[in-house]
Every structure is written in structure tokens, then in C-alpha cells.
Amino acid sequence: MRRLLILLLLAFPLHVQAAPKWLKRSVQVAVYAAPIATSLWATHEGSLCRQRNDVAFCSGGYGSFNRREYGVRMSLSVTTGGLSLWGHKQGFKEWFAPAAGMAAFNSFVAIHEAGIHTKEQR
Numbered sequence: 858m859r860r861l862l863i864l865l866l867l868a869f870p871l872h873v874q875a876a877p878k879w880l881k882r883s884v885q886v887a888v889y890a891a892p893i894a895t896s897l898w899a900t901h902e903g904s905l906c907r908q909r910n911d912v913a914f915c916s917g918g919y920g921s922f923n924r925r926e927y928g929v930r931m932s933l934s935v936t937t938g939g940l941s942l943w944g945h946k947q948g949f950k951e952w953f954a955p956a957a958g959m960a961a962f963n964s965f966v967a968i969h970e971a972g973i974h975t976k977e978q979r
Contacts (some may be wrong), residue, residue, distance in 0.1 A: 888953045889942055892934035895963035901924040902970035910975045915964060934959055 903926060906915040917925050937959040944952035 862906070885945065887914050888956050889938045891960035892938050892963065893931070895960045895967065896934035899963040899967040899970065901929065902967040903940050906970040906973050908972055914973055914975060916970060934963065 903916055904923070907922065913921055937955040939953055941954070941956035944955070
């Protein structure tokens with residue numbers, strides 16, 4: 858019976874404001890900055906991929922790298938960070954979702970670009 862009670866308490870935690878204010882503020886700033894930092898990381902890995910391999914193997918293939926990376930990816934990252942800031946100010950429960958989603962996508966692209974190696978380099 859005691860184990861069941863402990864499992865129920867762990868499954869449905871009570872809403873407690875235990876974190877100090879500076880920690881909450883740090884988490885908020887990290888959520889706002891995550892899409893921009895990961896966007897720079899993905900751009901860096903994409904540039905290294907293009908230097909290491911043929912352009913056709915990397916994301917985007919042939920085309921304007923600077924326009925796509927700095928124009929589209931960075932503007933999307935700034936927009937999702939701003940959208941998360943707006944959602945937090947409006948009091949939405951999932952205010953962090955746009956920024957976290959864009960940061961996850963940018964991280965996936967960066968890891969993918971870092972793992973691309975042509976057959977000659979292996």
C-alpha cells in the first residue's frame with residue numbers, strides 16, 4: 858500500500874514553486890537563445906561540410922548558401938524565439954515549444970552535416 862501511495866505521489870506531483878527567481882530567468886533566457894545558437898551551429902557545420910565534401914552531398918546542394926543559412930534559417934530562429942517570448946508574456950502554458958522545436962531542428966541539421974563524409978575520406 859505504501860508503494861502504491863508513493864507511486865501515485867510521484868505520478869501526480871503537486872504544483873510547487875520551488876525554483877529561485879534567478880534560475881527561472883536563466884531558463885527563460887536559455888530557451889530564447891537556443892534557436893539562435895543552434896542556428897549558428899548548423900550554419901557552421903554546413904560550411905564545414907561544404908569545405909570537406911562536394912557541395913552536392915551537403916544540405917541545400919547547389920545554391921546560395923549565405924542566403925539560405927543567414928536569411929532563412931536565422932530569421933526563422935529569431936522569429937521562433939520572439940514567438941516564445943510573446944507566448945510567455947501572454948501566459949501560454951507551452952510558451953517554450955516554438956523555440957525548442959526550432960532548436961531541435963537546427964541541432965538535427967548540425968549533427969547530420971557533421972556526419973557527412975564522402976567515400977574518399979573514410
